[in-house]
Amino acid sequence: MNFEQVRIVLVNTAQPGNIGGAARAMLNMGFTRLYLVNPAAFPTDRATWRAAGAGQLLETATVCDHFDQAIADCHLIIGTSTRARRIPWPLQDPRTCCQQIAAEPPQRQVALVFGNEQHGLTNHELHRCHQHVAIPANPAYASLNLSAAVQVLTYELRLQILAQQNKPPLPPAPEHPPDDPPATSQAVENLLQHLERAMLGSGFLDPAAPRQTMTRMRRMFSRIRPDEREVQILRGFLASTEKSAKPR
């Protein structure tokens, strides 16, 4: 499965801005194939403005008069739906639905279909879909903006396609820059001993009192897992407090 097998189909879109917002959302998630069925207005300045860096998708969009033209060559058609229907259709949440899409073999064409902002997809359109998908929303206010719905579903589909391709969602980010490897256990031990000396030397720690303080410090550094540079900074500071201390 790859991103080029998926088309986003917007049917009877009323607000030109939503076409631009949907194009941007798609491209942000790596999808480029936009189909517009009978849009109220297209192209428009508003759509181009909302598309921002995804203007190219508006130029290459396929505009159709009828829904059936947009899906004729598709093998799997997913319709977005919020309303309960008289004859219920198989209804999935986005994660389950996108797992199924991502399992499609190469060359199979998949359509993700979004209806009009006010009325959604018609029964005719919904009946042409193999599955219906609903975004789990607040029951008290469940109607997402059209481009927001495109964003959620393309986000889920991106995650599932990357997982199916054995790729991580984010490129692995080093927790430490290459020149600052995590400190060794011995380096952290030395830091803790230095800290204890400095705490004793400054009079902060009473050698006669229980050693709870050092246990807490040990636990904190264990959680922090400092890198070599951080240990170096802390030890430098400890040394300087020792040097600048008044004779006691």
Place this chain on the structure above:
Amino acid sequence: MNFEQVRIVLVNTAQPGNIGGAARAMLNMGFTRLYLVNPAAFPTDRATWRAAGAGQLLETATVCDHFDQAIADCHLIIGTSTRARRIPWPLQDPRTCCQQIAAEPPQRQVALVFGNEQHGLTNHELHRCHQHVAIPANPAYASLNLSAAVQVLTYELRLQILAQQNKPPLPPAPEHPPDDPPATSQAVENLLQHLERAMLGSGFLDPAAPRQTMTRMRRMFSRIRPDEREVQILRGFLASTEKSAKPR
């Protein structure tokens, strides 16, 4: 963990429409606490229009002059980030990050922080965050619209909070209406036998040829798992083809 523990903090938002779009996205996902730090313009007609049914969130939003005011009473602060930093901060994908948030005990206050559309969060603001979260986006065009980013993260957080509360993402949808239970195995067997009789009777099926056709039909009905009404419709149709057949 519950939805009221989470606040959405928008810092230095430039486009008034994005404040409205973010309010709508939040409420769609069940979050109601919006903080605005030094917005370029607020309130505005544009924000109210984009908020649609979430106008109430704009009226109850907390407006602050400085970022620190918006997060002073928070226990866990998550900053959204797209840029690589000179000193890398722990960076998570939305799913991992929202799992961590959803594991917070009750009463802990959580802030999800979004920066300016052009510049994101400043280093000062990012350094006040415990974690940074990045939405896995198309590396060639990774900059999401602000309200789209709010939509993705609140969607993930909704899923994780519902999971933590042992609630399903969508209310369980019956695959069949209550008056149409799935057909029994015997009813489907009777249908298959009826179909075979009708296919033989019409001359479509040659009794001398291999039985591949009926195996394929059996496999299809096994996949379909028809309900009682569907079996009834199909058997009625088979009976009527038998009745209306010309004598052979």
